Structures are given as structure tokens and as C-alpha cells.
Amino acid sequence: MSTSARFSPPNPPALTNGSGAAAILAAAIGSFALAVLAIAADKSPAIKAALVFYKPTGVLSGVTTAAIFIWLVIWLALDLRWRKKTIALGLLSSIAFTLFILSFLLTFPPIADLF
Amino acid sequence: MEITFRSLWTMIHGMGFGALYLLACSGALVELYRLTTASPSSLSTPAQQRFVKIYLIAMVLLAWAAVLTGAYVIYPWYRAAPPPGTVNLSLFPQRLLISNPTTIGWHSLGMEWKEHVAWFVPISITMVAFVFIRYGRDLGNHRQLRAAVLGFAAASFIAAGIAGFFGAMIDKYAPVQGGPTIQITRGGEQ
Numbered sequence: 027m028s029t030s031a032r033f034s035p036p037n038p039p040a041l042t043n044g045s046g047a048a049a050i051l052a053a054a055i056g057s058f059a060l061a062v063l064a065i066a067a068d069k070s071p072a073i074k075a076a077l078v079f080y081k082p083t084g085v086l087s088g089v090t091t092a093a094i095f096i097w098l099v100i101w102l103a104l105d106l107r108w109r110k111k112t113i114a115l116g117l118l119s120s121i122a123f124t125l126f127i128l129s130f131l132l133t134f135p136p137i138a139d140l141f
Numbered sequence: 142m143e144i145t146f147r148s149l150w151t152m153i154h155g156m157g158f159g160a161l162y163l164l165a166c167s168g169a170l171v172e173l174y175r176l177t178t179a180s181p182s183s184l185s186t187p188a189q190q191r192f193v194k195i196y197l198i199a200m201v202l203l204a205w206a207a208v209l210t211g212a213y214v215i216y217p218w219y220r221a222a223p224p225p226g227t228v229n230l231s232l233f234p235q236r237l238l239i240s241n242p243t244t245i246g247w248h249s250l251g252m253e254w255k256e257h258v259a260w261f262v263p264i265s266i267t268m269v270a271f272v273f274i275r276y277g278r279d280l281g282n283h284r285q286l287r288a289a290v291l292g293f294a295a296a297s298f299i300a301a302g303i304a305g306f307f308g309a310m311i312d313k314y315a316p317v318q319g320g321p322t323i324q325i326t327r328g329g330e331q
Contacts, residue, residue, distance in 0.1 A: 040282075041275070043283050045275055045276075046275065047286075049268045049271050049272050049275075050268060050286075050290075050293065052268070053264050053267075053268035056264050057261045057264055057265075060257060060261070060264075061257065064257050080213065082216075082217030083213055087212065090208075090212065090260050094260075115283075115285040115286060115289065119288070119289040122289065122293075123289075123292060126261070126265075126293070126296055129261060130258065130296075130299075133257040133258050134254055135253045138253075
């Protein structure tokens with residue numbers, strides 16, 4: 027058995043990590059958008075009025091629908107751009123988790139009320 | 142034994158979709174952790190992969206069902222404004238909580254956080270399911286991707302836990318009730 031055969035690395039990835047990276051970053055941006063929209067709607071009567079998509083649910087309907095729209099559009103755009111690329115996932119994951127933690131914090135009322 | 146229409150929907154939302162999601166999430170976390178720490182050669186068989194895919198799709202459906210029923214079925218009943226002069230606020234949970242300084246926090250902190258943080262759950266788990274389905278066995282070759290997916294699955298579990306905890310506590314202090322009464326069983330004779 028040749029040395030190269032004995033120490034051959036595992037199968038190379040069939041897919042690049044770009045598609046996964048796009049999904050991860052888009053999810054984080056979508057969550058962050060939701061938190062920012064919730065604060066904006068709470069502080070601005072004009073934004074609040076604009077985000078009442080379904081009256082019985084109130085502004086929550088617009089905040090969540092707009093955030094989902096942002097999430098899906100960004101996901102699609104990033105996926106089209108990164109699908110065949112290999113992305114530096116360490117840095118991207120750090121950014122995504124930072125955004126996600128910020129989203130948790132910004133939706134926490136005592137913190138949201140600081141703005 | 143009977144239940145009101147609104148209580149039934151609250152039960153479907155919380156105990157049906159929400160609690161089932163939390164239970165499913167603990168199982169998914171174990172499987173995703175196993176995948177994250179496993180070597181590529183010891184990854185699961187195609188049949189096991191198929192099972193996990195179906196399991197994750199079920200979780201996605203549960204998560205979306207929970208937030209959509211919460212926001213569009215139950216929340217309107219929760220936040221309904223009572224007619225002027227209403228003294229009995231039992232059919233207006235938000236106003237009932239706000240009317241008492243000992244319960245106002247369940248709305249101003251609990252519901253205000255829950256109504257937003259809950260949406261992180263379907264967003265995260267949809268991403269997790271997408272990555273798992275897109276990559277399949279090839280996920281074994283992407284260690285950082287597996288770690289990130291596990292992290293987001295854990296975050297969705299935490300978000301679902303926060304939403305579930307406050308949902309249960311709010312329903313304890315100001316239950317959503319009213320609507321037609323559904324008789325489940327007739328009481329036996331004493």
C-alpha cells in the first residue's frame with residue numbers, strides 16, 4: 027500500500043459551504059431585523075402605524091412579516107451569490123452569533139426600553 | 142368536563158405545538174451534537190439521515206404552527222380591548238394583567254419578550270433543517286458548518302424555552318378564555 031493511499035484524507039466535500047453560510051447569516055440578519063423593527067415600531071408612531079398589517083394582531087403582524095421578508099430576500103440573495111463559493115465560516119459564524127445574541131438582548135424589554 | 146373554544150386553541154398552541162417542539166428540540170440537539178462530534182466515516186446511514194430530515198421538517202412545521210397560531214389566533218384574544226366600563230376583565234387577559242401591580246410584569250416583560258423572541262425559533266430551525274437537507278452526508282465534511290447549525294439549534298431551544306415559560310405563566314395568571322363551550326365528557330352521577 028502506498029503512503030498516499032494509507033494517509034489519504036477523507037472524501038473532499040461535494041458541496042462548498044457557501045449555501046450553508048448564506049442560510050446561517052440570513053437567519054441571523056432576519057432575527058436582528060425583527061428586533062430592530064420591534065424597537066422602531068415601539069419608538070415611532072409612524073412606523074408603528076405602517077406596520078399594522080392585521081389589526082387584531084396589531085404591530086406584531088407587520089414587525090414579524092417584514093422581518094420574515096427581509097430574512098428570505100437576504101437568504102435568496104446570499105445563496106445565489108455564495109452557492110458555489112467557500113466562505114470563511116469561522117468569521118461568518120461569529121458575526122451570525124453576535125447578531126443573534128444582540129437580537130435576544132434587543133427584544134428583552136428592559137434593554138429595548140433604553141432606546 | 143368541558144373547555145372553552147379559546148382555551149382549546151391556547152392548549153393546541155402551547156401544549157400541542159410549543160411543548161412538542163421543545164421535546165423534539167432536545168432530541169434534535171442530541172443528534173446534531175452526535176453529528177458534530179462524529180468523524181465523517183462514522184456518520185449515519187442513509188436511512189438514519191432520512192429519518193433526521195423528516196424529524197427536522199416536523200420541527201419546522203411545529204415551530205411555524207406555534208408562532209402563527211400564537212400571533213394570529215390567540216394574541217388577538219389576549220390583547221382585545223374591553224368595552225368602556227367593563228369591570229370584569231377575565232375575558233381581556235392583557236388588561237387583567239396590567240390592572241394589578243403584582244401581575245403587570247407578566248405582560249410588560251413576559252409577553253413583550255415572548256411575542257418577539259418566539260419568532261427566532263422558526264427562523265433558526267428552518268435554517269438548521271435547510272442546511273441538514275441540503276448537505277446530507279456531505280455535512281460530515283463541514284465541521285464548522287455542523288458546529289454553527291448545532292449552535293443555532295441550541296439558540297432555538299432557548300428561545301422556545303423563554304416563549305414557553307412566559308406563555309405558561311401568563312396563562313396561569315390571566316388565561317385566554319371565552320367563546321363557545323365544548324363539552325368533552327358528561328360528568329357521572331355522584
